[in-house]
Every structure is written in C-alpha cells, then in structure tokens.
Amino acid sequence: MDVARAAGVGKSTVSNVLNGTGRVGEAARRRVLDTIEQLGYQPHQGARSLRSRRTMRLAYLMPPIQLEPTNLIMMQFLQALLTAAAGQHYGVLVVPEAADPSDDIRRLVADRSVDAFVLSELQPADPRAELLHRLGMPFVCFGRTDRRGRLAWVDIDDAAGVADAVAHVIGRGYRRPGYIGYEPRTYWDAEREAGFRAGLAATATATARATDGDGAGVLRLADDATARASIRSFLVSARPDAVLTGSDKIAVIVYGAAAELGLRIGRDLAVVGFDGSVGATLLSPRLTSVVMPVEDIASRVVERAQLLIERGPGDPPGEILPTWLREGQSTTGPAA
Amino acid sequence: MDVARAAGVGKSTVSNVLNGTGRVGEAARRRVLDTIEQLGYQPHQGARSLRSRRTMRLAYLMPPIQLEPTNLIMMQFLQALLTAAAGQHYGVLVVPEAADPSDDIRRLVADRSVDAFVLSELQPADPRAELLHRLGMPFVCFGRTDRRGRLAWVDIDDAAGVADAVAHVIGRGYRRPGYIGYEPRTYWDAEREAGFRAGLAATATATARATDGDGAGVLRLADDATARASIRSFLVSARPDAVLTGSDKIAVIVYGAAAELGLRIGRDLAVVGFDGSVGATLLSPRLTSVVMPVEDIASRVVERAQLLIERGPGDPPGEILPTWLREGQSTTGPAA
DNA sequence: TGCTACTGATGGAAGGTTCCACCAAGTCTA
DNA sequence: TAGACTTGGTGGAACCTTCCATCAGTAGCA
Numbered sequence: 001m002d003v004a005r006a007a008g009v010g011k012s013t014v015s016n017v018l019n020g021t022g023r024v025g026e027a028a029r030r031r032v033l034d035t036i037e038q039l040g041y042q043p044h045q046g047a048r049s050l051r052s053r054r055t056m057r058l059a060y061l062m063p064p065i066q067l068e069p070t071n072l073i074m075m076q077f078l079q080a081l082l083t084a085a086a087g088q089h090y091g092v093l094v095v096p097e098a099a100d101p102s103d104d105i106r107r108l109v110a111d112r113s114v115d116a117f118v119l120s121e122l123q124p125a126d127p128r129a130e131l132l133h134r135l136g137m138p139f140v141c142f143g144r145t146d147r148r149g150r151l152a153w154v155d156i157d158d159a160a161g162v163a164d165a166v167a168h169v170i171g172r173g174y175r176r177p178g179y180i181g182y183e184p185r186t187y188w189d190a191e192r193e194a195g196f197r198a199g200l201a202a203t204a205t206a207t208a209r210a211t212d213g214d215g216a217g218v219l220r221l222a223d224d225a226t227a228r229a230s231i232r233s234f235l236v237s238a239r240p241d242a243v244l245t246g247s248d249k250i251a252v253i254v255y256g257a258a259a260e261l262g263l264r265i266g267r268d269l270a271v272v273g274f275d276g277s278v279g280a281t282l283l284s285p286r287l288t289s290v291v292m293p294v295e296d297i298a299s300r301v302v303e304r305a306q307l308l309i310e311r312g313p314g315d316p317p318g319e320i321l322p323t324w325l326r327e328g329q330s331t332t333g334p335a336a
Numbered sequence: 337m338d339v340a341r342a343a344g345v346g347k348s349t350v351s352n353v354l355n356g357t358g359r360v361g362e363a364a365r366r367r368v369l370d371t372i373e374q375l376g377y378q379p380h381q382g383a384r385s386l387r388s389r390r391t392m393r394l395a396y397l398m399p400p401i402q403l404e405p406t407n408l409i410m411m412q413f414l415q416a417l418l419t420a421a422a423g424q425h426y427g428v429l430v431v432p433e434a435a436d437p438s439d440d441i442r443r444l445v446a447d448r449s450v451d452a453f454v455l456s457e458l459q460p461a462d463p464r465a466e467l468l469h470r471l472g473m474p475f476v477c478f479g480r481t482d483r484r485g486r487l488a489w490v491d492i493d494d495a496a497g498v499a500d501a502v503a504h505v506i507g508r509g510y511r512r513p514g515y516i517g518y519e520p521r522t523y524w525d526a527e528r529e530a531g532f533r534a535g536l537a538a539t540a541t542a543t544a545r546a547t548d549g550d551g552a553g554v555l556r557l558a559d560d561a562t563a564r565a566s567i568r569s570f571l572v573s574a575r576p577d578a579v580l581t582g583s584d585k586i587a588v589i590v591y592g593a594a595a596e597l598g599l600r601i602g603r604d605l606a607v608v609g610f611d612g613s614v615g616a617t618l619l620s621p622r623l624t625s626v627v628m629p630v631e632d633i634a635s636r637v638v639e640r641a642q643l644l645i646e647r648g649p650g651d652p653p654g655e656i657l658p659t660w661l662r663e664g665q666s667t668t669g670p671a672a
Numbered sequence: 673t674g675c676t677a678c679t680g681a682t683g684g685a686a687g688g689t690t691c692c693a694c695c696a697a698g699t700c701t702a
Numbered sequence: 703t704a705g706a707c708t709t710g711g712t713g714g715a716a717c718c719t720t721c722c723a724t725c726a727g728t729a730g731c732a
Contacts, residue, residue, distance in 0.1 A: 010682045015720055022721095023680055042446035046391070047718030049382035050687050057429075065415055065614065075411045079401055082432040086440075091449065093393075094430045096418040104422075110378035113427065228620065256620060259595065278401065284564070284592060346712045351690055358691095361710050383688035386717050 007035040018043060049112065058090050058305060059114040061097045061105075061128065063121045073248070073275040073294070074120065077142065080298035081118065088302055090115075102131055109135045116140065116305040122153070123186065138308035140301045144187050144318060152308060154300045154319045158188045159195030161290040161323035165244050165272045166199025168288070168325055172333045174242035174270050178216030180231060180254065181246030192246050192274060193218060216240030221250070231257040235269070241334055242270035248280040251287055251330075267335040276326055286328030296321055343371040354379060385448065394426050394641060395450040397433045397441075397464065399457045409584070409611040409630070410456065413478065416634035417454060424638055426451075438467055445471045452476065452641040458489070459522065474644035476637045480523050480654060488644060490636045490655045494524045495531030497626040497659035501580050501608045502535025504624070504661055508669045510578035510606050514552030516567060516590065517582030528582050528610060529554060552576030557586070567593040571605070577670055578606035584616040587623055587666075603671040612662055622664030632657055 004011040009028055016022035017032040024032075035041075049055040060081060063074065078094070085092045093114055095104055105128060108114055117132055117139035129151060132139045141153040162179070169177050179196035182189045200215050216238040221227045231254055235243075245251045251273035255265060263269045266285050273280050276291030300319060307315060340347040345364055352358035353368040360368075371377075385391040396417060399410065414430070421428045429450055431440055441464060444450055453468055453475035465487060468475045477489040498515070505513050515532035518525045536551050552574040557563045567590055571579075581587045587609035591601060599605045602621050609616050612627030636655060643651060 011718095012683075012720080012722095013681060016681085019720080023678095025680055028681075040442075040446065042443060044386065044718050045447045045449045046382045046385035046689095047687090048720075050380065050386055050689085050718080051720040053687090055382070062415070062418065065412060072408065072411075075408075076401060078430075079398070079432060082398065082430055086432060091429050091431070093427050094414075094418055095427070096415060096422060107378060110376065111381045113381045347688090348690080348692095348712060349710085352711085355690080359708095359710055364710075380688050382719095383717090384690080386688080386719080387690040389690095389717085 003032070003035050003039055003041045006039065007031045053112070054309075055113060055115050056090055057093055057114040058085055058116050058118055058302070059093045059095055059108050060118045061101060061120075062094050063097050072279045073277040073292070076277065077120065077294045077298060080294040081301065084295070084298040084302040087299075088306055090302065090306075092118075101128055105131055106135070109137045115309045118142065118301055118305065121186075138305065138313075140305045140308065142297060142301055150313060151317055152304050152313075152315065153317065154297050154304065154321065156292045156297070156323050157320050158191035158323075159198060161274065161292075161325075162192045162195030162244055163199030163202060164323070164325055165274075165288075165290050166196060167203055168327075169242040169244070169270050169272065169331055170203045172270065172331055174331075174334055176216045176240050177242040177244060177270075178218065178234070178238055178240030179244045179246075180219045180221065180234065180250055182250075183220045183222050189246060193220075196244055227253050228257055232260065235261060235263070240269070242272070242331070244272045244274075246274055248273035248275040248277045248287065248289055251280065251289070252283065255283060255287075264335070266330050266332045270331040270334070272325075272331060281328070283328075283330075285330050285332075288328040288331040289326050290323050291326045292323055293321055339368070339371050339375060339377045342375065343367045389448070390645075391449060391451050392426055393429055393450040394421055394452050394454055394638070395429045395431055395444050396454045397437060397456075398430050399433050408615045409613040409628070412614065413456065413630045413634060416630040417637065420631070420634040420638040423635075424642055426638065426642075428454075437464060441467055442471070445473045451645045454478065454637055454641065457522075474641065474649075476641045476644065478633060478637055486649055487653055488640050488649075488651065489653065490633050490640065490657065491524075492628045492633070492659050493656050494527035494659075495534060497610065497628075497661075498528045498531030498580055499535030499538060500659070500661055501610075501624075501626050502532060503539055504663075505578040505580070505606050505608065505667055506539045508606065508667055510667075510670055512552045512576050513578040513580060513606075514555065514570070514574055514576030515580045515582075516555045516557065516570065516586055518586075519556045519558050525582060529556075532580055563589050564593055568596065571597055571599065576605070578608070578667070580608045580610075582610055584609035584611040584613045584623065584625055587616065587625070588619065591619060591623075600671075602666050602668045606667040606670070608661075608667060617664070619664075619666075621666050621668075624664040624667040625662050626659050627662045628659055629657055 004014045009032060013024060013028055014032050016024050017029050062078065082092050098104060117137060119128055119139060120142040122129065122141045122143035122145045126145055129141065129145055141151060144153050144155045145151050166177055179193060181193050184190040184193065196218065219230060219234040221230055235257060243254055245254060251271050254271050258265055258269050265271055271287060273287045273289035276289045280287045280289055300321065304315065340350045345368060349360060349364055350368050352360050353365050418428050434440060453473060455464055455475060456478040458465065458477045458479040458481045462481055465477065465481055477487065480489050480491045481487050502513055515529060517529050520526040520529065532554065555566060555570040557566055571593060579590055581590060587607050590607050594601055594605050601607055607623065609623045609625035612625045616623045616625055636657065640651065
C-alpha cells in the first residue's frame, strides 16, 4: 500500500481512516487524507470484499417487460432505486429475471457478489423470497408478501390511494363513480378495488348519499386484448360519470374508449389513473392520478437493506407509505 | 480450498479446471467437477477479481428518464443488454447517470469494479467517452461517436430505416409523404431526416414521380410542449397523406392530432413510427414502425466489450445493424 | 512509585483465488 | 541409452485489503 508509505504511517492506519474504524489521531488522519487525495487512491473493491465480506452491492431482480407501458413506473422505480443506493454508496447489480430465477439467485449468493437483494412485484408465497430466506441472504421487497413475520417490505397504501381519489371526484361534483381494474391476481389488484368500495362507503355516509349506492359498479379486466371493448361496453351500460382505474395504463385505454363514444374527458367522464407515471402526464387532457412515491419507496428499501446488512433482522417487518393525488384536467368537474 | 482437498488434487488443478487454463487430465477433471457439483462450490468473486484483475462485470451508464415514453425503447435495450451480458457470464452494474458522471466513472475505474463500460445516447465529442479513453478503460457505445478511429460502437442504419419506410408507404399507394422529427440535436435526428429525403429521391426516380417532388416536406419539432400544436398545423397546411416520424413517441402525438382533425389513421393519413417500442403496438390502429433490433444491438455490444477486455483494441471501430419494418394497420392504404 | 487504563498506531496474518516456476513420469528421437 | 520434449500436476507467492493482537507512551490514581 503505497499510500501508507507516502503518508509515513502504517497501512492499518490508512485502513482505519478509510473505514472510520479503530482510533486515529487528528494529525495522522489529515496526512492520510491528503496523500489519498493527492494520489487519487481508491481501495480495490475485490480485495476489500474478500477480507471484509462486504461488497457494497445490491442485486435487483428486474422483472421482464411485459407488453405494458405499466412498466414505465417500474423503470422510474429502478431509476429511483439506483439513485437511492448510490446515495448510500451501494452499487446495484441488475439481474434480468429469468423464468426460473433460482439458479441466478443461488449463484449470486454463493458468489458473494452482493450484500442483499431487492425484489419487486411480490407474489403470495413468493418462491424468490422463500429461497433467499433459506439461503440466509438479506433482502427487501417492494410490495407486500404474506409470509408472516420476518420479511422486510415497503409498500404503498393502495386502498387509501383509491379511496382518496373517490373522495376527490365526489368533491368535484361527480355522482356515479365506477372502478376499472384487473381481475385480482396480485395483492394490490384486490387492494385497490377494495379501496374503491371503501371510498364509496365513506362518502356515501359522510355526505348523506352524495353517490347513488354502489356508484356505477366495478369492471374487472381479464387481459389487455379485450380491455378496450370491455371498457366501452362498461361505459355504455353502467354509465359512470367518473372512472377510477387500477393503473395509468388502464386510464389510457379509457381515454381511447371515451373518444370512440364521443365522451369528453373531464366533462362527461372523469378519469383517475394510478401510478403517477411520467408518461401519463403527456395525455390530453392531463390525467389526474394517484401517485406512488417511487423515490421515497426506493429510499426506504435501500435504508432497510442497509440495516439488514449491518445489524441483521429485527426491525418491524413491513412499512406502508402514503400516496398522493396529482390533479390533472381529467377531473375538473362535470358538465353543467 | 476444500474442494481441492475433497477431490484429492492440488488447488491449482481445481483452478485450471474452472478456468480452462493449464493442462488437466480427464480423470482429474472428472473428479474435480464431481466434487464441485457435490459441494455446490462457487469461486469467491472478490478473491477472483483480486488475483485475476477480471471482475466479469460491465457498467452501464443509464441515462436519466426524461419526460418521454421514448425511453421505453431504452428500457427494452437495458433488458436486452442485461440478458446478452448474462449470456456471456457478465453481470451488469447499472449506474444512474448524474449531471456530471465523471466522478462516478473515475471511481468505478479506480475501484476495479468493472471490466468495461457501456454507453448509450452518445453525443458528438462525448465527454464520457473522452474520459474513459483517457483512463484506458474499455468501453462500447450504442450509437455513433465522431471520434475518428479507435472507439467501438454499434448503431443502426437510421437513414436506411426511414428510406425503407418511405418506399413502403409509396408502395401502399400514398402520394404525399411528409416527415416529422426533432430539430437535429443528435446524430440520428439528422440521419433519419436525411433518410426521408433519400427515400423520397429514390422512389421519385424509380417510379417516375410516384410522389410529387419533395412530398409534403419536413417538420422539425423544437420541444414536447408545442409538439402537438405544431403537428396539427403541419397536417393542415402541408396536407401530407402519409407521415414518417423520428420516433414512436412523435407518432403517438400524430395520432392525437389526427383525431382532433378528424383524420382516420391509415385511410386519410398513414403514420410510421421509429423504434418499434412495445408500447406502440398498443395503439389503435396498430402503428407501423421502423424496428430497431435491440436484442441484436445488445448482443453485439456485449461481444465487442468482451473482445476489448480480452484482446484489447484492434477491431474495426464501428458496426451498423439493419432495421426492419413492422407493419401495423396505420399504413394499409389510402382511402379510395 | 507502581499499577491500571487509555490513546494512537503498528506489523503480521488471513481471506480465496490465480499465476508461475518447477517437477515427475512417460514418450520420442538420434 | 542419453537427451529433449510433452503431459499432468504441484505448492508457494502474489493480489490488496481488513482484522487482531500487541506495543509504546501518557495520564490518572492511590
């Protein structure tokens, strides 16, 4: 270690300065820092991780792109995750998730390539989570998991988000809100739909039946191919004057269907999206959407990962972050 | 190394088996492989890179998400890059590109964290490329650079892609094709526009003035905010019956503007996108688009990176891949 | 003074690979 | 059969850190 020689100190002292370990006097610290600056010295990652068993790396299992612009929000999350990790001096190894990711996971763990994993799009009894748990590798999930207890996750309050949106459109004067989401496959499909019903119930009692009973009801989409047609007939038969949706992507399709039916967005039909993806702001009129705070989520995920790495398990398992409503022109108020 | 002991061979032999170096007899090789399998042994990445000066990692500088769904294609590229790299046993460290990425670059290089860099969205005289070149770190660019000579890049034939698209719409019977792109900022903005003119010239001579002279002309967009309005007035004043665009994203805006003007896509106005992003296939009618082969690009990028790492510079600097036209319903033929 | 406790700093060991020089045994050649 | 070459294989050094035991010096205290 030539920095040590140049600074006239022992190599351990340099190491201690760099890692904040041990005791170092002010004079020595200064001298070491100066020579480091001067020589542009950077510790060798490999040697460091070999000895310290820390890589300062996270692995992110990146879900494959489906044929859905939905994933734009996942890209925003990725970006936020990378930035948050960088802020804590972690690098992120992004791993494309194969059909069966277990081999990749096992390799990365045995490899000692990373200190922790980040998972997203959790499924009930997620096999990736099970495997990581078995291997004793720390990991944090974006999205809940139903494993009771130990696992660390960060999620948003899907139900409250939609309920807020219901309150918003009611407040704007719409009277027959409906909900369009997916056939519940994931946790949040169900959660958002439940949020709609809850929001409806809340306003119905609070404002003495501001809405007529169940509103315009709920549409559950089976797949993307038939989505547009289903939405059209829902708009015709249920006659909602406002539509809450399970994602910005669905909102986009609603825009298309409304255009075909000659409905003016905002006036004849309010539309609220979910995600707050940047793409949705390009719609005209601009889409009101329930925004999930990807930056906050990412920060918390990284912080929790760091805690797991440094102190091991022990924190409260889950954590729920609030959403907020970004108002566009798609919910300005019904036609007089 | 307990594998060596378990297999009853020297540790060098295990290393040789693993890396295909040195000479190993068939019997010993079998024995080693068996014990490795049995013990589930994986070499420690840190130790490996410490000694061999190879990390089997690439760094990808990820450009920040602008407010553009354009970037969906960059997400597809990212996915393709990760997959291609994994195929060659490389992991990818994705680094969010800061306003000034030079510190991050320097750190990663001094760190010995990666073997090579991958850059995208190259600019003329790109400072990142300059820096990496100076530091002696191998790197491959997706997109051309104007540094003469040494740099490795992979790109598509933008001009030919648009020219093909011109030929396609002419072949379908449209007679006044126009082009909508951006004010040329990058290499490919200019290239695609040039491809339009070239395509026009080619069909004009080949089919004895199938088109009327310059077609409907060219519109250059300054920014996204005013894009929709500019496009509307272009459609009204220039009266094209077909529009080639510089990106799928512009095509989406054209769809919107056409709807406002009561133009039926495909019949009254043909539209061709550029990128072949998956999102564009969700448009209705489905968008015809010049597809850039992201998987091929990514494979070539990774292969070239590997060559640079293993053999150093020496290969021909650049490499151009062809595009192809994915036909949708946006160019079926003009109204009779 | 003699003992403990603390501070600041040190050199050597260890961590798990790959690389290198070398070796034993067998094969070929003159 | 001596010498050269080939094949299959070996152990030790090196890679660059961090960790640990230890030490010299100083201060505190009875």
